Amino acid sequence: MRALPVGDRALLVExxxxxxxQALHADLLRRRAExxxxxxxxxxxxxxxxxxxxxxxxxxxxAAQLSTARLPPVPPPAKDVVEIRVRYDGPDLAAVxxxxxxxxxxxxxxxxxxxxxxxxxxxxxxxxxxxxxxxRYGVPRRATPRTTVPAGSVGLAGPYTGVYPRxxxxxxxxxxxxxAVLWDHARVPAALLSPGTPVRFVPVDS
Amino acid sequence: xxxxxxxxxxxxxxxxxxxxxxxxxxxxxxxxxxALDAPAAALMNRLVxxxxxxxxxxxxxxxxxxxxxxxxxxAVGGAPCPVSVNGRPAPWGAPVHLPAGALLSVGTAVSGxxxxxxxxxxxxxxxxxxxxxxxxxxxxxxPPLTAGTVLPLGKPYSLPARVDVVPQPSPPAELVLRVTPxxxxxxxxxxxxxxxxxxxxxxxxxxxxxxxxxxxPALERAIGGELPSEGMVLGAVQVPPDGSPVxxxxxxxxxxxxxxxxxxxxxxxPPTAQATPGTPLRFVLGGPAL
Numbered sequence: 001m002r003a004l005p006v007g008d009r010a011l012l013v014e015x016x017x018x019x020x021x022q023a024l025h026a027d028l029l030r031r032r033a034e035x036x037x038x039x040x041x042x043x044x045x046x047x048x049x050x051x052x053x054x055x056x057x058x059x060x061x062x063a064a065q066l067s068t069a070r071l072p073p074v075p076p077p078a079k080d081v082v083e084i085r086v087r088y089d090g091p092d093l094a095a096v097x098x099x100x101x102x103x104x105x106x107x108x109x110x111x112x113x114x115x116x117x118x119x120x121x122x123x124x125x126x127x128x129x130x131x132x133x134x135x136r137y138g139v140p141r142r143a144t145p146r147t148t149v150p151a152g153s154v155g156l157a158g159p160y161t162g163v164y165p166r167x168x169x170x171x172x173x174x175x176x177x178x179x180a181v182l183w184d185h186a187r188v189p190a191a192l193l194s195p196g197t198p199v200r201f202v203p204v205d206s
Numbered sequence: 207x208x209x210x211x212x213x214x215x216x217x218x219x220x221x222x223x224x225x226x227x228x229x230x231x232x233x234x235x236x237x238x239x240x241a242l243d244a245p246a247a248a249l250m251n252r253l254v255x256x257x258x259x260x261x262x263x264x265x266x267x268x269x270x271x272x273x274x275x276x277x278x279x280x281a282v283g284g285a286p287c288p289v290s291v292n293g294r295p296a297p298w299g300a301p302v303h304l305p306a307g308a309l310l311s312v313g314t315a316v317s318g319x320x321x322x323x324x325x326x327x328x329x330x331x332x333x334x335x336x337x338x339x340x341x342x343x344x345x346x347x348x349p350p351l352t353a354g355t356v357l358p359l360g361k362p363y364s365l366p367a368r369v370d371v372v373p374q375p376s377p378p379a380e381l382v383l384r385v386t387p388x389x390x391x392x393x394x395x396x397x398x399x400x401x402x403x404x405x406x407x408x409x410x411x412x413x414x415x416x417x418x419x420x421x422x423p424a425l426e427r428a429i430g431g432e433l434p435s436e437g438m439v440l441g442a443v444q445v446p447p448d449g450s451p452v453x454x455x456x457x458x459x460x461x462x463x464x465x466x467x468x469x470x471x472x473x474x475x476p477p478t479a480q481a482t483p484g485t486p487l488r489f490v491l492g493g494p495a496l
Contacts, residue, residue: 004389007469010439012389041232043437045461050437052232121235122435122461125344129435166345185334185346191234 001071003063010052011059013066018046018119018131018159023074025049025120025195037062044120044195046129077117077198084163085204086112086154090174092142096156099139107175108203110137116161116199121191126165126183128193135159145171152178154201161201163193176201209275210359212325215309216271217351222415223329224322225261228337228346232460238440239341240456242415242479243320246284249372250324253281253301255364260328261338263351265321269312270351272323276306278359279326279366283374285318285480299374301366318377318480327360342415343457377480381409381487383453383470385443390433390465394445398425402451402467403491410450411483416459417444417452418478420487424449425467435461441470443489451489453478 001024004012013028015021025044028051031037040053056062088108097104116132133156141157146169149155153164155172162172165182182192193199214221224247227240241247241264248258256262263270269287274280282289283299290311296302304310312321331338331348340347351357391399407422425445438444438461442454446464453470455478468489470478481487 005386006389006439006466007386007441007472009472010469012436040229041437043232043460045436046434048434048436050232050439052437052439053229120435120461121233122459123235125231125234125236125346127235190335195233 001067001069003066005059005063006050006052009054009059010050011054011063011066013049013051015047015071019074020071021045021047021049022117022119022196023071026075027072045122046120077196079197081198081200082192083200083202084154084178084180086176086178086201087204088176090154090176092155092173093175096139096173096175100137111161111175112201112203116201118193118195118197118199119160120195121193124165124168126191126193127162128195128197130161130193130199131159132199133159133161139173141171142173145169149174150177152180154178210327210361211275212278212329212357212359213273213275214270214351214353214355214357215273217353217355218265218268218270218312220266221270221351222264222340222342223261223331223348223351223357224264224339225337226259227339227456228335231335232437235344235460236335236346237341237343237457237460239337239339239347241322241339242456243284243322243476245476246374247322247324249374250281250283250322251328253283253367253372254279254324254326255362255366256324256326256328257363260324260360260363261331262325262329263323265312265323267319268314269321270323271312272310273307274304274310274325274359276359278304279362280304280310281324282312282321284320284322285315285377287315287321288313297371300371317482319482320479325359326362326366330358330360341457343459375477377482378477378485381477381481381485383474383478383487383489384492385468385470385489386492387468388466391467393427393429393433393465394467395426395428398427399467401425403489407451407487407489409481409483409485409487413483415455415457417454418481420451420453422450425451427465433463433465435463438462438466439469441472441475442466443468443470455479
């Protein structure tokens, strides 16, 4: 683990794996909750957690402390499992089946059997990068991104599963659709998925 | 009962509602947003008696025309521009009293890019996650204004400031941006770092509220391949594959996969809001105030 300065008021803490990033994120949230860390934003990502808006004007001490800290294991999820009902009818289902070397039905079965967790969010409000599929099921992005991906599309890219909160361009391989509302700013909380949320996909008939 | 509202008669190239943004939600993929020239926005609010977090209008290059349905005090500042009320010249950078139904014209900027129009009571569109700012990246907040938009106004807070004109910085003839290296300066060659900190870039016309794009020599990478997505800060200088640095502004994405070579000093960000395309731009290594 190493902590890189990002300007004067932020640190980027870097680890080696998705799991370590999730453990680090949980640990930093715990430190903030208990008052030993004062920071405005804690932003997890694939291999890093960004601490932005540190109160400490010289974050080098925190950086040194984090660089030698031992990571506790990922704690069990503090939140209830979010179940997302999916019709496995996406336009890239056949392509993913071919990449996986299984039938389209089997893609649905494998995907719905996995236990997911939101590793981080980004790209759009409410868009979560979910990990949980075994590494061998990683897929590349589409060579040519679609100009429009409908809201509710369930897609795969690299090791991640994601659900498009709203219609947008996108290059993920689409395997299904859901009616779940990923983002509604009039709702509390606005985001259905936030970092650390455990998620299961529940197949429904097309 | 008076109808405290503002009618948009001419929206201009891009006029949005802005306040101090919605920081604190980056972990959900929500950009911070907020007025790009924050000091100018705060000053205009002060001139009309508003608190610094009241929502106001941010125009782009060619201003806008507005008609209040009740008497209000307005102040126009930021980019210097002609101001008129019912066709008669009115002061810029000072409180101006408008009777109900008067036409306020905010003209084309004579220099700079973004003018701020504060109205007594503030613009009170429905907040989203605690902010009324339009976020052009994520689409949160009210859409950019169009002719005919009616904006609700709040009750005036206090008596407007009793000043004639307040000093405001001139839009920059040259941007000199102090930078702190990293977090991914090691992804670039030593020659690229030298180029970055010695060459004069120019502000690109492709700049917007998301990023200040630049034109100049491409920065060569020492490390190829993709960087896993990581959190981004305001003022990050990200270098996409074309090698031209982009300075992240208020509507920047919360995560990104291109390496950040350096981060701009926060005090040097407001002038970037007023830099017109073609403005010379230099990145200089840290150090005390210039």
